[in-house]
Amino acid sequence: MNRTASISRRSFLAALGLGTAAALLSGCAGPSGSSAPASSAPASSPAEPPAVEPFLTPEEFPGVDGSTACIPLIAQIIADTTGTDLTEAQSAVNVSTTAYAWENMGVYDSELIRLLIVYEAPDYVKEEIAQAGTQLDQKAIGRDALVFIVNQDNPVQSLTLDQLREIYAGRITNWKEVGGADAPIVAFQRGEDSGSQTLFRNLLIGDGDLMEAPTELAPASMGGLVDSIASYNNSANAIGFSVYYYIDQMYSQPGLRLLAVEGVTPSSDTIASQAYPLCNDFYAVVRSSAAANSPERQVYDWLSTDQGIQCIKTAGYVPYFSVEK
Helix, strand or coil: CCCCCCCCCHHHHHHHHHHHHHHHHHHHHHCCCCCCCCCCCCCCCCCCCCCCCCCHHHCCCEEEEHHHHHHHHHHHHHHHHHHCCCCHHHHHHHCCCCCCCCCHHHHCCCCCCEEECCCCCCEEEEEHHHHHHEEEEEEEEEEEEEEEEEEEECCCCCHHHHHHHHHHCCCCHHHHHCCCCEEEECCCCCCCCCHHHHHHHHHHCCCCCCCCCHHHHHHCCHHHHHHHHHHHHHHCCCEEEEHHHHHHHHHHCEEEEEEEEECCCCCCHHHCCCCCCCCEEEEEEEEECCCCCCCCHHHHHHHHCHHHHHHHHHHHCEEEEHHHH
């Protein structure tokens, strides 16, 4: 695809992002009488979580965009900050995915998008934002991980970082080379505009070699990748990747399991401790010009408070600040 066609496609998807933001604002403008669901502390926590007090009306909540894997968290933030019923908040959330969310705020300067809950932007989007001269404030609010998915019948339980790099460089091509069956490795990737592909490049590949995946091995959506691995020839020779909380909180398929990496299985505990070797942060983002009393700045600041940290925990994620403090 040439650059002109690529920009045109992104512009079209950005326009879709504007529509989803408007839908969110409309959805959050519904009844606000019900209070946010009571938060309960994790079993391992001896202390009561702080009470969450709404401080915005549904109509005041800023237009939000972000990454697919952050949808449950966005819904919890809406519920906790506005008192909206969580089910209602969940039905209102729609996002335009990582790259397009960043573009909506940083390149196209959409007035409807005032807050991002998002994974790291692809390099080409960072360049676009720099060229646009948009000034953004961002901070890590949570921690996730890049995880690798295989068929449950695959006898391989763990791979090293070097083995994964060699597989995706096309130098290890058969599972028997890593202790598995004598079967060719079918390695799925995502498109370059995918947030999980960005993490895959940043966390694992770096400046190393990466084979080009044919179209049928690069599904457009994270759900498509999971479905493809689950159904590929009904065999155990496929491998792919996602982010942990998408698989854990949003979308899984029977017959699949997560690989350990360097002998460590991904979980909330191993991500919090960073024992799992492919951890990454996700972010809250607002324009640097957002006023201190603007709804988006209030939510942005709140996410670092005890109540905001509890919100992130309640949504099932590892909060960044509880790990760092």
